[in-house]
Amino acid sequence: MKDEIHEACSRLGENDGHRYMDPFTMTLNHGETFGVFDRQGDINNLGQNLQGLFFEGARHISMLEFQLNGSRPLLLSSTVSEENDLLIIDLTNEEIINEDQVIPYGTIHLRKTKNIQDKGLHVSLKFQNFNTFPVDIKCRIKFGADFYDVFKLRGFECDLLENEIIKSHSGNEIQFSSCGRDKIQRLTKVQCSDKRAEFGVEDIIFSFSLNGGESTNINYDVVFAQEIAEGESGVQLTHESSGGAHIEALKAKLPEIETSNTHFDHWIKRSGVDLMALMARYEDVIYPMAGVPWYNTPFGRDGLITAFQTLSFAPFISKNVLTYLARNQAQEDDKHSDATPGKILHEMRKGELANIGALPFKKYYGAADSTFLFIWLLGLYCKRTGDLKFLDENWNAFENCLSWIENYADPDGDGLFEYMKENPNGLDNQCWKDSFDSISHKDGSLASPPIAVVEVQAYAYKAYLTASYLLDIKGEQKRAKVYEKKAKELQQLFHEKFWMEEEGFFSLALDKDKRACRVISSNGGHILATGIVKPALAKRVCEKLLSPDLFTGWGIRTLSANERRFNPMSYHNGSIWPHDNSMIAYGLKRYGEVEKFNTLARSLFELAQEVELARLPELFCGFGKNDNEAPTLYPVSCSPQAWAAGVVYLLVHSMLGLSINSFEKRVVFNEPTLPEFLNYLKVSNIVVEEGPFSFIIKRISTSESTVEVLERPSGWKVSINK
Numbered sequence: 001m002k003d004e005i006h007e008a009c010s011r012l013g014e015n016d017g018h019r020y021m022d023p024f025t026m027t028l029n030h031g032e033t034f035g036v037f038d039r040q041g042d043i044n045n046l047g048q049n050l051q052g053l054f055f056e057g058a059r060h061i062s063m064l065e066f067q068l069n070g071s072r073p074l075l076l077s078s079t080v081s082e083e084n085d086l087l088i089i090d091l092t093n094e095e096i097i098n099e100d101q102v103i104p105y106g107t108i109h110l111r112k113t114k115n116i117q118d119k120g121l122h123v124s125l126k127f128q129n130f131n132t133f134p135v136d137i138k139c140r141i142k143f144g145a146d147f148y149d150v151f152k153l154r155g156f157e158c159d160l161l162e163n164e165i166i167k168s169h170s171g172n173e174i175q176f177s178s179c180g181r182d183k184i185q186r187l188t189k190v191q192c193s194d195k196r197a198e199f200g201v202e203d204i205i206f207s208f209s210l211n212g213g214e215s216t217n218i219n220y221d222v223v224f225a226q227e228i229a230e231g232e233s234g235v236q237l238t239h240e241s242s243g244g245a246h247i248e249a250l251k252a253k254l255p256e257i258e259t260s261n262t263h264f265d266h267w268i269k270r271s272g273v274d275l276m277a278l279m280a281r282y283e284d285v286i287y288p289m290a291g292v293p294w295y296n297t298p299f300g301r302d303g304l305i306t307a308f309q310t311l312s313f314a315p316f317i318s319k320n321v322l323t324y325l326a327r328n329q330a331q332e333d334d335k336h337s338d339a340t341p342g343k344i345l346h347e348m349r350k351g352e353l354a355n356i357g358a359l360p361f362k363k364y365y366g367a368a369d370s371t372f373l374f375i376w377l378l379g380l381y382c383k384r385t386g387d388l389k390f391l392d393e394n395w396n397a398f399e400n401c402l403s404w405i406e407n408y409a410d411p412d413g414d415g416l417f418e419y420m421k422e423n424p425n426g427l428d429n430q431c432w433k434d435s436f437d438s439i440s441h442k443d444g445s446l447a448s449p450p451i452a453v454v455e456v457q458a459y460a461y462k463a464y465l466t467a468s469y470l471l472d473i474k475g476e477q478k479r480a481k482v483y484e485k486k487a488k489e490l491q492q493l494f495h496e497k498f499w500m501e502e503e504g505f506f507s508l509a510l511d512k513d514k515r516a517c518r519v520i521s522s523n524g525g526h527i528l529a530t531g532i533v534k535p536a537l538a539k540r541v542c543e544k545l546l547s548p549d550l551f552t553g554w555g556i557r558t559l560s561a562n563e564r565r566f567n568p569m570s571y572h573n574g575s576i577w578p579h580d581n582s583m584i585a586y587g588l589k590r591y592g593e594v595e596k597f598n599t600l601a602r603s604l605f606e607l608a609q610e611v612e613l614a615r616l617p618e619l620f621c622g623f624g625k626n627d628n629e630a631p632t633l634y635p636v637s638c639s640p641q642a643w644a645a646g647v648v649y650l651l652v653h654s655m656l657g658l659s660i661n662s663f664e665k666r667v668v669f670n671e672p673t674l675p676e677f678l679n680y681l682k683v684s685n686i687v688v689e690e691g692p693f694s695f696i697i698k699r700i701s702t703s704e705s706t707v708e709v710l711e712r713p714s715g716w717k718v719s720i721n722k
Helices: 002-010 016-020 245-253 262-277 300-310 315-327 370-385 388-393 395-407 454-473 477-498 523-530 535-545 578-590 594-610 647-656
Strands: 026-030 033-037 052-055 058-061 063-068 074-080 086-092 108-117 120-129 135-144 166-170 173-179 184-191 197-199 203-210 215-228 256-259 279-282 285-288 658-661 666-670 680-688 691-701 704-711 717-721
Touching: 026 074, 026 086, 026 108, 033 108, 033 120, 052 215, 058 184, 058 215, 063 108, 120 135, 120 203, 135 173, 135 215, 203 215, 245 262, 256 262, 262 279, 262 594, 262 647, 285 300, 285 315, 300 315, 300 370, 300 578, 300 647, 315 370, 370 388, 370 395, 370 454, 370 658, 388 395, 388 454, 395 454, 454 477, 454 523, 523 535, 523 578, 535 578, 578 594, 578 647, 594 647, 647 680, 680 704, 704 717
Parallel strands: 666 717
Antiparallel strands: 026 033, 033 052, 052 058, 063 135, 074 086, 086 108, 108 120, 120 215, 135 203, 166 173, 173 184, 184 215, 197 203, 256 680, 279 285, 658 666, 680 691, 691 704
């Protein structure tokens, strides 16, 4: 079984199981609850498909079929609401031939609305008869539950027996339940109080008559629960997620961003709604789930980058992410979970397979970058908010991160930072490109671990500088200078080991023999965001990023088209990731490459206009842009996804060159510029401790814009650096 587990786990980052998902599906999500439906709002898992209602890593509903007088109705339209919690479907009838009447085609209208909620779904059915005579209606709704772990649906296989599904009905309720091998009883309840309902073990039948022009409504609820199995008092349930009031409260905290372009405004609104819908509560902490359907759980790297993208506008996300990750910081050496003391979490799973240890992901620490990103974000958050109390509360976590860097991050002591999995069933690659084949040499051969990936060194450089900054704040100037020196030494070593003079770019990684992976990849763009690249080389890096083998017109590929492993339909070897591009765009602006930044920002904006709901997906295929052709979607990518929703916020931040320093009570605009598709951009109610801050920026030319402050807190200063 170990070989099977190893093979499945090693390929999970490649999204191997994704190929079975119907590309024509509708998704609703609310925290840890989400639903994937067909366009009629049904759930039909024919063959190997992924549809269903999911809660905490398990599929609680695997079948939901609606029939009108013995057949499926005809679809008129189907749409997801702007708030992302409501699916609205309009249907009508085929010609219906009953024993004593014929109901003509298209004379019965049915509107389904499906409202996803925390731990459940509310369904409303409205029937209206547009005939001039009475009609007899009989509708049947069939339900099924398999309680499959999401990893099983992704293709993970093991030789453990299927869990028994118990079905029952009584009163106004159908119930499905299953006791997992983790001794947790998972329950699904279908509840309907309508007096016309006739309950079976797996279905509800409604029979009624409608006069000409008459309408009627039917409502039912699907509710999910988890209980400790009888006689298993020692079993611990995972944290409970909670209701939706927190989402509305969070939406109110987002500043209002308005521009001259209604399409851009729609993109911002959609991104904000998606981001808030992905937030799930864990006790007093609200954490962004990484993405629906595969990653609807806390991820360290994803949460940290999402928080980074949104920090200027929504610092509460950073505070919650840092709090949660500090609480779940590794405390001991555990090879099963790839944990060493002080390391920051990679992902946490609540499903059955993780709970029983068949997968290492219950709390998994296989990420080489999350600890460095934690330090970087902690420094940025403190500067943004001036929250010294929060810094004090998390100082031990910060010190533990530094201890991890000192004792575990560089096992061979060469001054660079490598990864190698300890659990044979863990992730082969522990950087953001975590599929098994994402780190390769020029000839296409895979790099052997331990591997030092280029962007991890850049994050470490930034973590050292941030450590110096935070230690200085705490009055530890001597230690602060030590970490400043470490940063300078790492920067020098980094250029010596990773720079490829002939290619004018940085290599992807170094393998176990310190042999450079001399391939051109988007990873070399991430490093611009940290400032590790010396100015003399930055221009060449920026030029390469926008060259035709990397830049498609829709975005920058993960791997150059000239490389041996290039495949535009792959997960990490030629596809395009919006979050990846937002980090690169941030770096381009940081190095003053305004024209290139504008080019990349436009490509992402045009992509948002092409995709459904203006919702950027996790990734899409890396084919070149052709006139009058839409981008080629990667049909099974996560959508919505947190760091894809964060893209537009980081772009706006970069346009403004915004820096908010609450210690100095100063807002700085560094080279504020707007791309040509925006004539103005207005931001209202950016919150600092002393009150709201509002401004408007107006475009004059490609390289010049004006900033007018509309509202500022007392005692705050504004600087504009051009």
